[in-house]
Amino acid sequence: MLEAPSRRSARFITFEGGEGVGKSTQVRRLLNNLGRQSIDAVRTREPGGTPKAEAIRSFILQGRSEAWGAGSEAVLFAAARLDHVHELIAPNLDNGVWVISDRFCDSTRAYQGLTGGVDDRLIDALETLALDGHTPDLTIILDMDPEAAFRRVEQRAIEDGLQATGDRFEKEELDWHQRLRQNFLDIARANPDRCKVISAEQSEEALEAAIWSLVSDRFPELQGRAAE
Numbered sequence: 001m002l003e004a005p006s007r008r009s010a011r012f013i014t015f016e017g018g019e020g021v022g023k024s025t026q027v028r029r030l031l032n033n034l035g036r037q038s039i040d041a042v043r044t045r046e047p048g049g050t051p052k053a054e055a056i057r058s059f060i061l062q063g064r065s066e067a068w069g070a071g072s073e074a075v076l077f078a079a080a081r082l083d084h085v086h087e088l089i090a091p092n093l094d095n096g097v098w099v100i101s102d103r104f105c106d107s108t109r110a111y112q113g114l115t116g117g118v119d120d121r122l123i124d125a126l127e128t129l130a131l132d133g134h135t136p137d138l139t140i141i142l143d144m145d146p147e148a149a150f151r152r153v154e155q156r157a158i159e160d161g162l163q164a165t166g167d168r169f170e171k172e173e174l175d176w177h178q179r180l181r182q183n184f185l186d187i188a189r190a191n192p193d194r195c196k197v198i199s200a201e202q203s204e205e206a207l208e209a210a211i212w213s214l215v216s217d218r219f220p221e222l223q224g225r226a227a228e
């Protein structure tokens with residue numbers, strides 16, 4: 001299992017969890033809070049973050065990889081991650097810019113590995129290859145009941161004027177999402193230093209405050225700074 005290295009001043013923080021738990025919302029809020037403290041930070045996401053990785057994202061999430069099975073999908077996610085790490089994550093960290101990513105390697109372990117049944121040895125090998133040493137310093141796992149999270153996703157679709165059709169993974173059955181939730185909790189238990197679980201069943205503002213408290217406790221350069 002991954003241990004976070006302490007090699008640089010810029011920090012690499014990832015958000016993980018099931019569908020619709022509020023990751024993107026909290027990535028944005030954390031970025032704003034860091035900006036208010038004059039911390040230079042970029043927001044990114046997986047799959048995606050670079051043009052090549054975004055192309056792989058479209059291919060997978062529109063369902064075109066579905067027939068290939070979870071093992072091939074794990075390889076595709078890793079290919080996207082390899083480009084993302086080399087083209088965006090590593091250069092920013094090397095320049096002292098914090099990187100905040102909406103999903104990263106734990107999603108492959110949770111979705112394709114533990115939920116999709118792909119062998120741990122393949123997941124471990126892909127992770128080593130794609131990360132090339134860029135283990136997150138902190139991973140925040142947002143946890144909530146998937147049924148409640150679905151209601152948020154439906155509401156988001158209504159607000160966006162779209163039909164809630166769902167991507168490749170959002171279409172899975174409820175018990176699949178319940179297993180996924182448990183699998184993220186198991187990943188957190190196996191990586192207690194790097195991963196912190198926070199209940200996402202609270203208001204956006206309360207969750208933002210809980211995340212700021214966690215992040216500022218974790219990194220000495222933020223201590224004593226309150227979110228405004």
Ligand SMILES: Nc1ncnc2c1ncn2[C@@H]1O[C@H](COP(=O)(O)OP(=O)(O)OP(=O)(O)O)[C@@H](O)[C@H]1O
Nearest residue numbers: 018019020021022023024025152153156202203204
């Ligand atoms: N704490 C919260 N309470 C209520 N609604 C929320 C909360 N956080 C986010 N939402 C709403 O829930 C919906 C999903 O949020 P968001 O897109 O941030 O989740 P996500 O985890 O990134 O989703 P996905 O897995 O689909 O990318 C949005 O409409 C958002 O406004």
Ligand SMILES: Cc1cn([C@H]2C[C@H](O)[C@@H](COP(=O)(O)O)O2)c(=O)[nH]c1=O
Nearest residue numbers: 046047077103104107108111112169170
């Ligand atoms: C990185 C990664 C992602 N996934 C899945 C998880 C979600 O269903 C989608 C991404 O959509 P989001 O709205 O941006 O959360 O992709 C995965 O199965 N494996 C991965 O490694």
